[in-house]
Amino acid sequence: MPQTQLLELAKSGNIEAFEARCLELITSGALHLADLVKPFQQLQKSKQTERAGALAQVVLENVDAAADPRAALHIARAAWVASPKDEKTRQLVVDLLTRCYADRPGFALVLEGSGITTGRAPRSALKYIDYCFDLKPGDVLHSRMDDRVVEVHEVDPGGGIVVIRRDARLTTLPVAELAREYDQIDPDDFRVLQQLRPERLNHLLNADPAALVIGLIRAHGRPLDADTLRAELVPKVIKAAQWSKWWTSTRSVLKRNPHVAMEGRSPVVLTYSEEAQTIEDDTWAQFEAQSDPDKWQATIESYFREKQKHNETADAALLQRVHDHLFKYAQSIRTKRAAEAVCCGLVIDRLAGMGLPATPESRGLAAQMLREAREPTALIRNFEDDAFWEGALLLLPTARPDDYVDHFIALIASAPAARLDTLVGAALKAGRADAVQAVVDASMADLVRSPEVIYWLWKGPKSRDGLKLPSSPELLIVILEKLSALLKHAGPPTEAVKQFRARIKAALSLKDFAQVRSCFEKIGGSAAITVRRQLERLEGLGDNAPYRMLDILREIHPELWIVKQERIERWSEENTLWCTADGLKKRTAERDAIVNVEMRDNARRIGEAASLGDLSENSEYKFALEERDLLRARLARVNEELSVAQTFQADDVPEDHVGIGSRVLLRNTASAETREMTMFGPFEADVERGIFSYKAPFCQKLMGLKVGERAAIPFDGRDQEFEIVQIENGMRSA
Known part of the structure; x- marks a missing residue:
């Protein structure tokens, strides 16, 4: 239908194609003015006023306006807006207005008040006339000055006045002023619902949420995302706790609304179109925007599935356009991009089986090109989609019955894994196992360049007759060895x-x-x-x-x-510092004193010394800085010790051998002199009281020894041998 085609061209913004189609229809005598009304309105919305006006002039010069004066008036208006100084076009508009509205009360006064005959600008004059003849009580207007919304109460075209209502108050305005300051908007525009009809707003919220959302999109005058929609409605209209449930339900409704398109995610973007978008419109728009055969095929297959889902018959006109586009495109690239042309032919073949109308010529295109190709394997190797491989391999035996096996064998090394059973099966059936074996051997020698063959071998070929193929465990070992070898290659992976x-x-x-599990079991x-x-x-x-x-x-x-566990004694633990609870408390207090007392005093002294001036000769300042460094080092050491400190109790102290917390009586084997030592943590060490850190080297030599055992310990500057005489629990005997 011409109107549908012209409207689509107008929406696409392709004014050249629109003009060309109009001229074709004029030449053939098939152009009806009624078919141009909506397309011209679309062109004016998309800021194509000048081009639309020029085309309107051509249309009006070649089509009889008297046949449809109302449609002709729409076209003439567009022409006059584009050429405001064209007296001939202005007079045509006046004549058509007279034809259409002469019987309206006060027509002459409206024409005079509009200024259309006295030189007023086209847009202002036409808006004045529209308001006089088209406005009716109940219509709503929006002020461009202060965002107010008012309702039309009464219209007096002859008197050139309109009575409007706002907040139960009536105001009379001249039509000229009204046209200058107000624009007509839809009754369900969100601004109308908010300001004039809050009760309808609450009704639409649940009864017709799609109408509410459309009203919001109209109010914004542009596509609306879900985040903005939420900001408009929460909490003024919907409570925050109810939003998620309401939006989930509304989104489902909007998906079925032919006037709303939903695109994107997080957030979803909503676009409103006055013209209802059918599934055919959406499908063709998507199809036309694509340029790859695989995407064309996916789009039309999706269309067929959707129509089948709703028990509907596919649109014959759409399918014909799809067929013509595919066949024409394939013919245009046949010599330049033969592989792509074959793919187009394969798409036609596949879709014809689903209901696409096709001619013998178009349906035989792919087979013909494969038959005539000097190197069909070169064409097929360029296919990126597995579906095209499948289609080509089905055609090749009938297209080239004499040499298809040779081409099948040539394709094994580069074919998708899903097609290898077909290729290999045909080769084996033809007695060409040796050729297949050669490809397999070459692939095993160069795994990186043969991922599809390796995938096929791993998954398991359907036929192995006459082939020597690696077992699954053997193949897994080879794969892992190759993956390990790739780690040794310098630089980024290819x-x-x-x-x-x-x-x-x-x-x-x-x-x-x-399969991996099965290999591991073997x-x-x-x-x-x-x-x-x-x-x-x-x-x-x-x-x-x-x-x-x-x-x-x-x-x-x-x-x-399974790892053999070796017992590590506490005194050998490098990353742990054992201590008593009192020792930990003492060390923590020391840390707090450094931070809260000594470092503060030091900071004060640094400030006082700095205030004396001439820092280069200020010994007090230098001393204070050195003291600061020492304090920082000391604090770091104490913090490190506290970070690994662990406390031990009396019950943790061994009594059959020397350990942390033991009190030991030692006898010098040479002099029979005895010594008593208690071994606690470094926090408790007090040499004068005979308490030593178990971390000390000579204490480490005693750790683990039992009564009667001896050890050489450095005392008084020389190693002396001591025997363990007695072991007590130092925690209990303290």
């Missing part, structure tokens, strides 16, 4: 390496790593150790895949994770 890793990750992950302990090391260093497969495979390996070979 595109081929990235694709290889991605494909291998997909292969290993099949059925929750079922490999022995030594191989499992190697696999564990490889998996722990694995990169390029993401985080989850290596961890999941390690979990499976641990489940099947738990012995790999």
Whole structure:
């Protein structure tokens, strides 16, 4: 239908195509003025006034205006707005107005008041006339000056006045003033609902939320996102706690509204169109915006599914346009981009099976190009979508019955994994196992360049007759070795390496790593150790895949994770400092004294010394700075000790051997002299009282010894041998 086509062209903003189509219709005598009303209104909205006006002149010169004066008036108005000084067009507008409105009361007075015959600007004159003849009681107007909304109470066209109502108060205004300051808006515009009809606002909130949202979009005059919508409604109209439930329900309603388009996510953007958008409109707009055969196919397949879902018949006109576009495009690129042209032919073949109208010529295009191609394999290798591989492989045996097997074999190394069973099956059936084996061997020698073949081998070929293929465990070992080898290569990974890793990750992950599990069950302990090391260093497969495979390996070979535990005595723990509760309290108090007393005093002394001036010769200032550094170092040491401090109790002290908290009686084996030592933590050390830190080197030599055992301990500047005579719990005997 011409009107639909012209409106779509007007919406697209392609004024050249719009003009060309109009001229075609004028030449063929098929142009009706009524078909141009909405397209011209669309062009004027999109700021195409001048081009629309020039075209309107051409239309009016070639189409009989008398046949449809009201439609002609719309076109003439556009022409006059574009050419305000054109006297001929102005007079045509006056004549058409007379034809359409002469029977209206006060017509002559309205025409005179509008200034259309005395030189007033077209827009002002026409708006005056529209307000006189089109406004009616109950219509609403919006002030451009102060955002007020008023309701029309009464219109007197002959008198040139309009009575408006605001807050139950009536005001009479001249039509000229009203036209200058007010614009007519929809009764369900959100500004109307807010200011004049709050009761309808509350009604629409639940009864017709789509109308409420559309009113908000109109009020804003542009697409509206969900965040802005929420800001407008919460909490003035909807309570914050109710928003989520209301928006979820409203969004479902809006999806089915032909006037609202929803695009994007977080937030969703809502766009309103006065013209209802059918699924055919949306589908064609999406189809026309695309440029790839695979996307064209996906779009029309989605359209067929949607129509089938609602038990509706697909639109014949849309399907014909799709067919014509595909076939015309394929013919235009046939010699320049043959692979893409074949894909277009394959799309036609596939969609024809779903209901797309096709001619013998268009449906045979792909097969013909494959038959005539010097190197069909070169065409097919350029296909990026697996669906096109599938279609081409179905056509090739009939298109080239004499040599299709040779081409199948040539395609094995580069085909998607999903097509390899078809290719290999045909080759094996033709007795060409040796050729297939050669491809497999070459792929195993260069895994990175053969990810699809490796994926196919891992998943499991349908036919193995006459082929020597690696077992799954053998293939897994080879894959892991290659992945490990790739880690040693310097520099960023190449595109081929990235694709290889991605494909291998997909292969290993099949059925929750079922094949990997089977392999782990078959490999022995030594191989499992190697696999564990490889998996722990694995990169390029993401985080989850290596961890999941390690979990499976641990489940099947738990012995790999058994580690012999060696007891570490407390006195040997490097990252722990054992002490008593009193010792910890004492050390904490020391830390607090450094921070709260000594460092504050030092800061005060630094300030006092600095105030004396001439810092280069100020010994007090230098001393204060040195003291500050010492305090900082001391504080750092104490904080470090406290961070690793752990307290022990009397029950923690061993009584059968020397440990932390032991009181020991030692006898010098040479002089029989005895000494008593208590070994606590460094916080409690007091040499004069015979209390030593267990961290001291000579105390470490005693740790673990029992009564009767001896050790050489440095005393009085020389090593002397001492025997353990008695061991007591120093916590209890203190």
